Amino acid sequence: MSTPYRIKGRTGDWELVMGLEVHAQVISQSKLFSGASTLFGAEPNANVSFVDAGFPGMLPVINGVCVEQAIKTGLGLNAVINTTSIFDRKNYFYADLPSGYQISQYQQPIVGEGWLDIELEDGSTKRIGIERLHLEQDAGKSIHDQHPTKSYVDLNRAGVALMEIVSKPDLSAPFEAAAYIKKLRGILRALGTCDGNMEEGNLRCDVNVSVRKPGAPLGTRCEIKNVNSVRFVVQAIEFEAARQIEILEDGGTIRQETRLYDSAKGETRSMRGKENAHDYRYFPDPDLLPLMIPQAQIDRIRAAMPELPEARRKRFVTQYGVAPQDALLLAEENDIAAYFEEAAKGATDAKLLASWAVGELFAALNKAGTGIENSPLSPARLRGLVELISNGTISGRIAKDVFALMLESQDEAAAIVEAKGLRQVSDTGALEKAIAEVLAANPDKVTEYKSGKDKLFGFFVGAVMKATGGKANPGVVNDLLKKALG
């Protein structure tokens, strides 16, 4: 068990209680209730059907793909799939809400309770409850800065399917909130149900924050709307917790309200209080029948579920012997995991291969600002390089040079080693000669070593390696040196 997260105030320690509402845009070709495209980045109002624009007499028809995606996500969150769920209308007026209501799910969502586990800093895990997941329409976008007195409306996003995933108030540290979002995003991506791209807005986050003295009853919460990066979530929570603690320690009370996070100023500010909360007048949408999901459909989706990052991480450790920290990084994303598994095919030392992927390859990708899909090394080329280390052809140090050369060419590692003469020297005759020369050149050091200065051994190894241009097999050098200094 890790130490509980506490915030030090003037009056003592405070505890954070948080829940997250994540809006995840469903991956599908068309919108939740219309055939319009969901493609990102189209010209304003290019992807709008008469249904999306709320024209008279237009009716919604549920998109079966979005339902499948919600079921899949629910199963990925270990959640109950409700075989009957209801679409409700959430009524409010706004220029980018064409029908005057959003079709959502209120009392009977498609997915019920579930959970996911997050990894804490000390390596332990914490289970975070999922309250529900429901399907709903996104609104359009109002643009206020294009005209001095008028607003523009872009309805491309209006009607796009969202999954609202609501956690239980089980999060008690900014780090946990970040870990929760990352974990959730990894699951959504692995399932192919949401891109999880917060910059494009297809994963958005509302955070409910309250504070209390440890063990005290729940405090009044504030909801921070639309925080659009993991970093901002952490910052918003830290700011909001400090704000609430200051008010309480000054003898004040927290007003239940909706707040906005201003990432430029790094602060939250009030949007509207509870007394100004909308009355959404939810009621079942009479244009849509209850959504009935046959158990057979749930079973079919369950049988075809892809492996999730957590299961994959565990498998990488047991199947390939990969170090747990490397496995975490390799298992998170589908593309990376697939790359690793392709590279590990027939590898002598998959653990070593994993550490090369996570180390040198990731560093190179970062530097180039690209992803695994544009890796300059194919899985087979990386495997070829690591094989040369495993079978003693080159040392790890030489391998780094070879890796650098591979980035600039299409050559296989073996070809580079041959061409450049980088093959590791294990020939004892040649190495004995080099050792003799090193010892002869440093008689004073030899004397010091023999009088007990053991640390100088490293100096001799380094000198021999240098004399052989780094090609000497370090293990053989060690043995021979010990004998020679004996």
Place this chain on the structure above:
Amino acid sequence: MSELTALSLTAAAAGIRAKKFSSVELVDAHLSAITAQNPALNAFITVTAEAAQQAAKAYDAKPTPDALLPGLPIGMKDLFCTKGVRTTAASKILGNFIPPYESTVSANLAAAGAITVGKLNLDEFAMGSANITSAYGAVKNPLKANDDTALCRVPGGSSGGSASAVKAGLCLAATGTDTGGSIRQPAAFCGIVGLKPTYGRCSRWGIIAFASSLDQAGPMTRTVTDAALMLRAMAGFDPKDSTSVDTPVPDYTAAIGQSIKGKRIGLPKEYRLDGTAPAVLAMWDKAAQALREAGAEVVEVSLPHTAYALPTYYIIAPAEASSNLARYDGVRFGARVDGDTLDHLYENTRAAGFGAEVQRRILIGTYVLSAGYYDAYYLKAQKVRALIARDFSEAFKSVDALLTPTAPTEAFRLGEEPKDPVAMYLNDVFTIPASLAGVPALALPGGYADNGLPLGVQLIGNHWQEETLLSIGAVLEQAL
């Protein structure tokens, strides 16, 4: 009425097929009737004479005699979106809205050969029982009572334009929509036939919504056979309407002329209401007697929750309407009255665009859905609705159809309608229960009031039993 405008839809179809007259002649006869009579009746909001004549010419040039409605002129309630033709819902708020799409029902009718001569007046957004709430003016009933010196009677509503036009011979038949009686009550007031099909029988796609869980399109015709013919052309499964039901459309006309011997007909005792005109009760008894004479067995049945139908309806329908009409906000289509903020734009647009009755229902609907009132009103109403539906399913275990009056009175004089909105709502007391239950109901002429105005009788059937209603209705039509 000229010879051609006096024809039934069925007879006109036969005449076209036998080449007794052309579609152009038929359409022109009706357009002439419109020109002559519409100024007095105000049944049409928009007349599409040119398009109708072109369509008639096209039909005559390339006849399709096998079509259900070959080149026959009909009227379209102005609640159906018609591609390229202004569609108003009789409201100012739609301005000069010209839909870029065609409703499924109107498209089905066109595919069956029907030619639309114009868009028919109605109560604004189909909210009303006298066709006096239209932004395009009240519609008049073409019928006069014995002591009326001029046209002064309401045609009923909301499909008042449809009923008036069909009765006056301005079109052979018309579409209507029925949410709580909007096909059947005007049919009764104008002495024609109106059929509200089972909920889900006709697609709602492209029909401007009033109350989505109740709205249903249906035919308004001069004979029961015509209603059968026209329903066949209108009905069908539509994947664009999630509440449309995928069940085959039978040849409804085959039900006409079937014997009703041995059929069991129920008279719901709760429909014998205080305040119902004696002539209406007498008509009801006479209709029951006619069915007995045709070999049916007539029994009394009970629909115990009938008294709650009207209040239930006036919670559910306004609730849905308040949400359905939120889209008329002046932002994307229709009329707009600008304001200095978005909220003012909404307020100005909706205050200027909606009439008093529509505003009243939006307010009622908004109220019953509000936090703190939802459980007491909307939720309770939904529960009562389920009980009302159960009343019907229980009754239909022992009878094939129910026989009731259509409306509690004959058509009243324009200006003499009840001033209390709730008293006005009582016009729909006999029609609302079937709407809440989603079951089909057929209204047809049943007799006359003392002043000579027609009274309507209603047959209510179980889900998908339109054929039963049509066969019984045809027998009644002969007998009464």
